[in-house]
Amino acid sequence: MTLTADSDARTDLGLAWDHRFAALGPDFFTELRPTPLPSPHWVGTSPSVAQLLGLDEAALHSDEALQAFTGNRLLAGSRPLASVYSGHQFGVWAGQLGDGRAILLGETASGWEVQLKGAGRTPYSRMGDGRAVLRSSIREFLCSEAMHGLGVPTSRALCITGSPGPVRREEIETAAVVTRVARSFVRFGHFEHFAANGQEAALQTLADYVIDRYYPECRDGTGLAGNPYSALLQAVSERTARLMAQWQAVGFCHGVMNTDNMSILGLTIDYGPFQFLDAFVPGHVCNHSDSQGRYAYNRQPNVAYWNLFCLAQALLPLIGDQDLAKQALESYKTVFPEAFMVQMRAKLGLVEASDGDGALIDGILLLLAQNGVDYPIFWRRLSHAVGTQDMEPVRDLFADRAGLDQWLLLYSEHSMHMDLAHQADLMLKTNPKFVLRNHLGEQAIRAAKLGDFGELQTLQRLLERPFDEHPGHDAYAAFPPDWASSIEISCSS
Ligand code: AMP
Ligand code: MG
Numbered sequence: 001m002t003l004t005a006d007s008d009a010r011t012d013l014g015l016a017w018d019h020r021f022a023a024l025g026p027d028f029f030t031e032l033r034p035t036p037l038p039s040p041h042w043v044g045t046s047p048s049v050a051q052l053l054g055l056d057e058a059a060l061h062s063d064e065a066l067q068a069f070t071g072n073r074l075l076a077g078s079r080p081l082a083s084v085y086s087g088h089q090f091g092v093w094a095g096q097l098g099d100g101r102a103i104l105l106g107e108t109a110s111g112w113e114v115q116l117k118g119a120g121r122t123p124y125s126r127m128g129d130g131r132a133v134l135r136s137s138i139r140e141f142l143c144s145e146a147m148h149g150l151g152v153p154t155s156r157a158l159c160i161t162g163s164p165g166p167v168r169r170e171e172i173e174t175a176a177v178v179t180r181v182a183r184s185f186v187r188f189g190h191f192e193h194f195a196a197n198g199q200e201a202a203l204q205t206l207a208d209y210v211i212d213r214y215y216p217e218c219r220d221g222t223g224l225a226g227n228p229y230s231a232l233l234q235a236v237s238e239r240t241a242r243l244m245a246q247w248q249a250v251g252f253c254h255g256v257m258n259t260d261n262m263s264i265l266g267l268t269i270d271y272g273p274f275q276f277l278d279a280f281v282p283g284h285v286c287n288h289s290d291s292q293g294r295y296a297y298n299r300q301p302n303v304a305y306w307n308l309f310c311l312a313q314a315l316l317p318l319i320g321d322q323d324l325a326k327q328a329l330e331s332y333k334t335v336f337p338e339a340f341m342v343q344m345r346a347k348l349g350l351v352e353a354s355d356g357d358g359a360l361i362d363g364i365l366l367l368l369a370q371n372g373v374d375y376p377i378f379w380r381r382l383s384h385a386v387g388t389q390d391m392e393p394v395r396d397l398f399a400d401r402a403g404l405d406q407w408l409l410l411y412s413e414h415s416m417h418m419d420l421a422h423q424a425d426l427m428l429k430t431n432p433k434f435v436l437r438n439h440l441g442e443q444a445i446r447a448a449k450l451g452d453f454g455e456l457q458t459l460q461r462l463l464e465r466p467f468d469e470h471p472g473h474d475a476y477a478a479f480p481p482d483w484a485s486s487i488e489i490s491c492s493s
Contacts, residue, residue, distance in 0.1 A: 034071025071119030082122035087189030087260030087390025098124025136493030137176035189260035239266025245339035251277035354451030379431035432466035
């Protein structure tokens with residue numbers, strides 16, 4: 001058993017590196033090594049993420065990969081670091097945070113940042129142990145891949161490794177490391193950090209880096225009075241608005257929308273106490289630690305705007321004009337409702353916008369809430385019903401049948417010019433059969449704790465292609481069992 005990271009890295013697993021974040025300089029991070037874990041083993045791998053990185057099957061499943069992705073051996077060419085950021089947590093300025101348990105191995109030559117989450121303490125760990133437990137790592141791994149399967153922008157997950165190494169939470173659990181991948185892990189909180197510390201040069205370096213790498217169109221000088229920083233704020237506002245529209249449409253609650261968990265690329269990142277809605281309860285709070293309900297499902301779009309406001313304040317020294325910053329931020333208020341309508345029209349299989357779409361959508365959301373209808377099952381049943389023209393399976397979901405029938409009448413008027421088979425086909429490609437409900441994740445976790453990763457693999461396979469029927473797996477698309485409501489997911493991870 002090796003307990004010190006092997007300093008003479010012998011393998012690169014075929015990965016080539018180009019460390020662009022690291023080139024920003026020491027104001028932005030601390031270089032360090034992951035802390036090894038004893039006796040690592042595989043928990044899960046994602047072949048599609050391996051393909052993204054150009055990692056072949058043999059390399060992915062090698063012992064070198066197991067050691068490297070647990071943090072026990074450095075990959076040749078990697079340059080591990082933990083980045084510094086700050087942020088607002090639950091509406092309050094929290095000061096410096098930083099990668100407390102994430103270690104960036106670097107950026108591949110093909111432009112993917114690769115991070116180990118749970119690979120030991122960093123200078124930003126504060127009181128934390130730098131570790132992640134198996135259950136939360138499985139949730140992050142599965143949800144990253146599930147969101148990607150749903151077409152929602154997200155960080156990806158290459159693999160999870162586990163170790164018998166003990167980790168103390170409410171009880172003693174075991175350690176795991178998720179290797180996650182994104183074009184960039186830069187957060188709103190990175191900008192807030194340098195703004196709060198009055199480090200304007202670093203703030204500009206970071207903004208220029210993000211623009212040049214990820215938003216080159218903001219340089220072209222045509223948008224927002226030729227100010228690249230307000231153009232950046234506008235672009236991030238628009239991406240975030242589209243992401244929120246997708247979260248709301250798919251029924252995803254993030255749970256901890258602190259500014260340090262907001263991606264500058266508009267990706268879903270930092271999966272913690274997230275949840276996909278079972279019954280449609282607009283005020284649902286998925287994070288057991290969120291006693292005020294700040295991050296309730298129906299508050300997410302407003303919270304995102306609040307977070308963008310924090311980003312705007314951080315960028316203000318660069319933008320140099322408050323009105324310009326406000327104008328950039330305002331784009332959120334037009335893009336979010338538009339993007340939400342696009343998402344909801346797609347769920348209804350309506351190809352063209354028409355008058356009264358808003359009322360149609362508001363109408364069904366109100367009925368779903370009043371009747372406490374299961375959100376994914378409603379949309380999937382409606383998709384089938386449009387094709388078969390048998391509405392009974394949909395009507396069965398509602399206590400208020402008269403209310404639903406009225407709505408169905410309105411819906412059929414909206415669908416009048418559509419070919420129903422085509423409409424149903426579109427809907428079945430928009431409304432997933434499989435989502436990562438809490439109880440499904442929990443089942444995979446319980447099995448994994450006993451050393452059985454079959455459940456995790458099955459779930460992963462279903463969630464990678466959530467719109468396919470997957471015959472023989474209807475149990476994974478069924479109503480949640482009664483015990484699902486007693487699952488408590490908190491920030492403890
Ligand atoms: P979160 O809201 O869970 O994404 O994390 C907020 C902050 O706490 C970030 O700076 C994390 O890196 C840090 N953090 C969370 N858990 C741990 C841990 N177990 N050890 C060290 N830092 C942690
Ligand atoms: Mg975080």
